[in-house]
Amino acid sequence: MSRSTLIKNGRIIDPANGIDEIADIAIAKGKIDGIGNNINTEFKAEHIIDAKGQWVLPGIVDLSAYLREPGQENKTRIAYETYSAVSAGITRICCMPETNSPIDSGATVKLIKSKAKQAGFARVSVIGSLTQGLKGEQLSHMGSLKYVGCVGLSQGHQPIRNLATLRKAMEYAATFELPLFLHPIEHTLMMDGGMHEGALSTRLGIHPIPVATETVGMAQILILVKQTNCPVHFCRLSSADSIEMLTKAKQDGLPVTADVAAHQLFLTEMDVADYNPLCHTIPPLRSERDRDALRQAVSTGVIDAICSDHQPHEIDAKLAPFEETEPGISAFETLLPLVMRLVEEKVLTLSQAITYITQSPAELAGIKAGTLEVGQSADLSLFDPEYFWQLDPTDMVSEGKNSPFTGWGFNGKTTQTFVKGKSVFSL
């Protein structure tokens, strides 16, 4: 059981409730018991934390992470990765399905949830497979997946080649009110691509991934959304053209939302230069123009959320010629730091930044989380805004050390994290 705790003198930042003030916050029975003047006079703290100079943030909700278990235990385990998450202020993870770890049965969902619960760090919500084995053919047992607690469905990076199947999948998911998290990818335009199509892919001789891979995929889905009125969330947009399409679709009143991975707001194709396998990602890092359009889109609110798209790898997965390496970044531990950097660089206000990684993703996944509302589960973190640190992969908590941000300096670090009122991490 969690003890009753009083966190004193911290700067409480909770955009969902319009709070940004220095105050105390009381935690009892795993829930937020009161803030500032609302704290019950009879509240007795068994434990008091002085958070002077620190920020108290709602626990981060990460819309996308690959936890690799079950199926790829050589990469990492749920226990390790959920601990990496809380070390960076993330208290709720949406776990994505992938080919080697498809989540298409109730048993798998239960296994993931029980492993996470057993570990006792970040809480895990499961996004199930849209089709069986992510093969893009048979619909998955969506009704059963919903019954065991899936919060949404996704096809991961795998294609549904038959558009009639995609339409039916959308309609069937809507039947159970399961949010759909779709990566807009037209696979026939991607071939075996490794990086953004442009002058650099030509010079390096890397198979190109044109922007049209994403925009054509998006256009198909948008037309089906218009036809069926089924809501769709677009995962990990990467290009200026996609943003233009998204803006238009939203103006037309289509029920669509979208997110972007934090690294996509910083890195570009140029970071691939000299074949840096740590910058091998899907979707690929694109041009500066694309990155600037993505930044603009988070600044204006066209994009709804920012996620880590955490993909931890064992060392060998990145030790090969560029195109033979596995794509993805180990990203839990840089999500909050990068988002805070957007505030420093004046792309986002602090309240926007926090909203994008807490309240918005929670709403998108239909999870009650991401705020410091009284009565909510006490999932929150303390953040020291003055703490300067440099990323060194050997210091990373995640089993996956594959971060392209090695050597980057960040202002601010998570110092303590609470899940259900219990301290699960402290620096």
Add this chain to the structure above:
Amino acid sequence: MQLTADGKLKHFLTVEGLPPLLLEEILDRAEQFVSLPGKKQVQAPLLRGKTVMNLFFENSTRTRTTFELAAKRLSADLLNLDIRNSATAKGESLLDTIRNLEAMNCDMFVVRHQSSSAAHFIAKYCAPHIGVINAGDGRHAHPTQAMLDMLTIRQHKGDFTPLKVAIVGDIKHSRVARSQIHALTTLCAGEIRLIAPKTLMPERIEEMGVSTYTNIEKGLEGVDVVIMLRLQHERMNTALLPSVREFYARYGLTQERLNLAKSDAIVMHPGPVNRGVEIDSRVADGPQSVILQQVTNGVAVRMAVMSMVLGSRAESGGV
């Protein structure tokens, strides 16, 4: 990465970024190694006691044998490894293969691999005393091929600055074309023209300092050098071209088309030649063709590069 602190050639991975003087040094040194047909072979025991490993992860006859000959004429011990049929086929990682070969005490890897950057990767992770020569990686680079082409051009034309050079065919998939472009721009060639249908022209290649043509007649007008590229049959499956016949009809090098170039223009091809696909037999065997001279120069250029790469280590006090 491929140069030592004092600017010597440590590995030979790509032509890109190498200083013009170094390219000229390669050509000058190669010139000394050129053996004329029928004359006594040039032998130089520069690599006596050294072990060279030919690591070919992809098919090749010409490149592999010319490297082999080059190594032997330099008195090196040579091992040919046909990797496709051995370790990697059993699931060994590239890095493990390299580590194992390293443990057998060798001094140089000559690497051909289907993935771009494979030679860079090996150079980055192998022991410092080992020199790596890129014998073709994916679509990225084939630097020794480019240098033997430069040697051939220089033998016929001397100075590069006034030259107009046309490269014709499958530019998109060609590591040879990319390396030739870098070599020609470094040596200050007057004009580089790429000629291909849009399906075989990579995105924004103009930024490498070339002009592009889709019409071969226009592109060949007044050029001094015509380089034909091999059209790989397996590419036909991916809807890049309607047929081999159509390619020949629109882009094949015939005598009529060649007549649009300067009268003393030379015709080159990295081989293997697809007669009747990218080039007419009469042109391939004609008086303007220097295709076989390229092969002869291949041995000399590879001798030059190998001796420079291992020489840079000897001088810097390495093994």
